Amino acid sequence: MPTVTVGDLSDGDFLLDVREDEEWQAGHAEGALHIPMSEFVARYGELTEAAPQDGRVNVICRSGGRSAQVTMYLAQQGIDAANVAGGMEAWAGAGRPVVDDKGQPGFVA
Incomplete structure (x- = not known):
């Protein structure tokens, strides 16, 4: 399965978050x-x-489990997709900004 690290991503890269609503809002x-x-x-x-x-x-x-499943589904649909290794935990750990649903500083739930 295609995989990228947080460090591989640039600011303009398209990101699909597949976490549940309460995780997204946090x-x-x-x-x-x-x-x-x-x-x-x-x-x-x-x-x-x-x-x-x-x-x-x-x-x-x-952390990467759910996104791996969605990545495999997208690949089956012919879409160029990659799983972000480590997920939002790796994102936050790399110092990338995390915002809540109001645009204020957030946290990974």
Whole structure:
């Protein structure tokens, strides 16, 4: 499965967060698209509308397990996708900004 590290990502890279609502509200990467894994198949159209046509979809969750499952699903659909190793825990650990649903400093739940 294609995998990237937080260090591989640039500010403009597309990020899909598949954590649940309460995790997202506590803290997420600014600019990420949020579609919880539990709703992913039903809301798949939101991703196809928002994702770049010629870029990779970088999928993130808390630690990498759920995002790995979604990455495999996207690859089966023919989408260029990569799992973000370590998830939001690695994101925050690397000093990348985490914001809550009001745009204030957040935390990884």
